Amino acid sequence: MAPLAATRHALRVPSQLRLRLFSTSSLRAAQEVKRLGVVGAGQMGLGIALVAALRAQVPVTLVDSSQKSLDKGVAFAEKLLAKDVSKSRITQEQADAARALLTPATSLDGLADADFVIEAVPEIPALKFDIFSKLAQICPQHAILATNTSSISITRIAASTTQDPTDTTNSSRVVSTHFMNPVPIQKGVEIISGLQTSQETLDAAVAFCKRMGKIPSVSADSPGFLANRILMPYINEAVICLDTGVGDRDSIDAIMKNGTNVPMGPLQLADFIGLDTCLAIMKVLHEETGDSKYRPGILLRNMVDAGWLGKKSGKGFYDY
Numbered sequence: 482m483a484p485l486a487a488t489r490h491a492l493r494v495p496s497q498l499r500l501r502l503f504s505t506s507s508l509r510a511a512q513e514v515k516r517l518g519v520v521g522a523g524q525m526g527l528g529i530a531l532v533a534a535l536r537a538q539v540p541v542t543l544v545d546s547s548q549k550s551l552d553k554g555v556a557f558a559e560k561l562l563a564k565d566v567s568k569s570r571i572t573q574e575q576a577d578a579a580r581a582l583l584t585p586a587t588s589l590d591g592l593a594d595a596d597f598v599i600e601a602v603p604e605i606p607a608l609k610f611d612i613f614s615k616l617a618q619i620c621p622q623h624a625i626l627a628t629n630t631s632s633i634s635i636t637r638i639a640a641s642t643t644q645d646p647t648d649t650t651n652s653s654r655v656v657s658t659h660f661m662n663p664v665p666i667q668k669g670v671e672i673i674s675g676l677q678t679s680q681e682t683l684d685a686a687v688a689f690c691k692r693m694g695k696i697p698s699v700s701a702d703s704p705g706f707l708a709n710r711i712l713m714p715y716i717n718e719a720v721i722c723l724d725t726g727v728g729d730r731d732s733i734d735a736i737m738k739n740g741t742n743v744p745m746g747p748l749q750l751a752d753f754i755g756l757d758t759c760l761a762i763m764k765v766l767h768e769e770t771g772d773s774k775y776r777p778g779i780l781l782r783n784m785v786d787a788g789w790l791g792k793k794s795g796k797g798f799y800d801y
């Protein structure tokens with residue numbers, strides 16, 4: 482991995498210019514990803530692993546600390562592949578080939594031969610810091626270490642890979658590939674660099690996401706980045722409207738669905754994202770900016786406390 486080239490100004494480089502800066506060595510690095518590692522086989526990790534196997538046709542080691550989550554994730558991948566075959570979106574051979582590329586594992590040690598790792602564990606800072614400090618030790622020196630975090634600072638995650646902040650050997654290869662949910666359907670992915678991220682790492686992340694068939698947007702390492710900085714206050718406001726009786730659930734979702742041409746209203750979308758994830762992101766926006774406009778709604782907190790996390794727990798604003 483190339484050393485960090487002075488202070489990064491890349492965050493402020495317009496995306497058109499960034500494409501021109503795209504180096505052939507980064508393209509080669511993305512092409513040369515011979516094994517992807519994905520940490521966390523939940524809804525995001527599973528989707529990332531599946532799309533990488535199907536579109537980039539790269540072998541994937543899918544790691545989850547819970548055997549139950551791993552089994553559930555692999556079964557869900559098989560279900561999604563079978564659905565794609567039944568709808569003639571892919572052939573049975575393509576489905577079989579993608580399934581054969583997925584290798585489940587329960588330990589991070591399984592990532593010792595990964596060229597590119599994408600972490601998708603729950604949005605808990607200490608958990609991510611711990612995983613990145615381990616990945617920096619376990620993965621090969623050339624491996625790119627990406628996080629799917631929705632809101633945690635990439636600079637802080639990168640800092641967790643080293644005891645010596647002046648040594649950027651590991652921190653320069655940390656980047657964010659923030660996929661949108663559901664990964665098999667949404668084309669967008671935000672690529673975010675921390676202060677330490679090298680240009681080569683950033684370019685390789687953009688190139689690998691393109692190899693997965695995605696359309697990358699580059700954003701600065703700022704609370705919520707672009708997508709959640711805009712989306713989460715919108716969802717939070719919808720929850721506050723519900724809580725304070727401005728409108729009922731169906732009216733809130735219907736007006737946004739039918740008024741702004743989105744496929745689902747904000748409360749249904751919150752259920753799909755997971756209310757715990759929505760709350761965690763609002764907390765980060767609130768705490769890191771100190772701006773009261775990001776205060777999480779009381780009902781959002783209460784629903785998470787009740788364990789009503791949306792689709793994944795069977796109950797949220799809707800029943801599943």
Ligand SMILES: NC(=O)c1ccc[n+]([C@@H]2O[C@H](COP(=O)([O-])OP(=O)(O)OC[C@H]3O[C@@H](n4cnc5c(N)ncnc54)[C@H](O)[C@@H]3O)[C@@H](O)[C@H]2O)c1
Pocket residue numbers: 520521522523524525526544545546547550551600601602603604605608612629630631632659660661662753754755758
């Ligand atoms: N849900 C969304 O819409 C969405 C969208 C974009 C980004 N994200 C981000 O993606 C990440 C994952 O979110 P998700 O919705 O897939 O969560 P999830 O709860 O569905 O899945 C997380 C998985 O990580 C596993 N895990 C927990 N600790 C682990 C460890 N130490 N090692 C390995 N695996 C571990 C869990 O068993 C679980 O299977 C979060 O950072 C979230 O903010 C979520």
